[in-house]
Amino acid sequence: SQTIHQWPATLVQPVGSPLSLECTVEGTSNPNLYWYRQAAGRGLQLLFYSVGIGQISSEVPQNLSASRPQDRQFILSSKKLLLSDSGFYLCAWSVQGFGNTIYFGEGSWLTVV
Amino acid sequence: QKEVEQDPGPLSVPEGAIVSLNCTYSNSAFQYFMxxxxxxxxxPELLMYTYSSGNKEDGRFTAQVDKSSKYISLFIRDSQPSDSATYLCATANAGGTSYGKLTFGQGTILTVHP
Known part of the structure; x- marks a missing residue:
């Protein structure tokens, strides 16, 4: 069966510091990969998606970037965090071409202070 | 206006009650409902997935889509304390499904008390 791992689970970072969240998927090949953000009182917002190694599409202009160095690895980064970057970040995957059934990881809680 | 509207609740029901959770949407191009x-x-954990209008049942859960009124529902029968969670509806159009662009409601907080 497929599993998705995401870390770290919780982090508190000062404004202006860098960020790296990592996600890996097991048990499947060539998945679509996604980064979503969930802010308090709001639904989930798609930030980035990837259909293959090195292929990243951004949905929302922001202070963040994503990379996919390996087939089942997805990384969310920032060079300098802003207070507004605080939130719950979720990595997710779907079968290639079936983006209507998305499976989420456990999430990473980011607080920027 | 948000594309998907969902009453955030909170909703509190006694154990064994039938729970009705609802969302409305504005984009008639949405065809997939989760x-x-x-x-x-x-x-979030995927509970139900339906395509176009109609009903889908899975155990104690029933998903219902009425595209004519742009209304989607989730019914939980014989609710249990373990059902206490936030329930999120999500929609997508055909193009959005190819890359996972789902539009989510803000979620309804449900508490089932013993």
Whole structure:
């Protein structure tokens, strides 16, 4: 069966510091990969998606970037965090071409202070 | 106006009650409809997936889509305390499904008390 791992689970970072969240998927090949953000009182917002190694599409202009160095690895980064970057970040995957059934990881809680 | 509207609740019901959770949407191009369950501080878990109008049943859960009124529902029969969670509806059009662009409601907080 497929599993998705995401870390770290919780982090508190000062404004202006860098960020790296990592996600890996097991048990499947060539998945679509996604980064979503969930802010308090709001639904989930798609930030980035990837259909293959090195292929990243951004949905929302922001202070963040994503990379996919390996087939089942997805990384969310920032060079300098802003207070507004605080939130719950979720990595997710779907079968290639079936983006209507998305499976989420456990999430990473980011607080920027 | 948000593309998907969902009453955030909170909704509190006694154990064994029938729960009705609802969303409305504005984009007539949406064809795929999902319900996710999210426990506190956890990632959402896919519960139900339906395509176009109609009903889909899975155990105690029934998803219902009425495209004519742009209304989607999730019914939980014989609710249990373990059903206490936030329930998120999500929609997508045909193009959005190819790359996972789902539009989510903000979620309804449900508490089932013993």
């Amino acid at each position: 319900w996710y369950r999210q426990y506190s501080r956890k990632g």
